[in-house]
Amino acid sequence: xxxxxxxxxxxxxxxxxxxxxxxxxxxxxxxxxxxxxxxxxxxxxxxxxxxxxxxxxxxxxxxxxx
Numbered sequence: 001x002x003x004x005x006x007x008x009x010x011x012x013x014x015x016x017x018x019x020x021x022x023x024x025x026x027x028x029x030x031x032x033x034x035x036x037x038x039x040x041x042x043x044x045x046x047x048x049x050x051x052x053x054x055x056x057x058x059x060x061x062x063x064x065x066x
Contacts, residue, residue, distance in 0.1 A: 018026045
């Protein structure tokens with residue numbers, strides 16, 4: 001999946017899931033989520049999420065044709 005396709009899917013789902021909320025509520029929620037995954041927010045970001053990085057690398061290296 002390309003990065004642009006991923007973002008298109010993400011955008012469609014966010015629009016659908018947040019359509020009943022006010023714009024200010026959605027923007028505030030997005031800012032909170034961005035802080036959660038910002039490495040400057042948590043000093044041990046790499047340690048906390050190392051498992052996920054390892055799993056992602058595993059799938060990136062997988063030969064999907066087999």
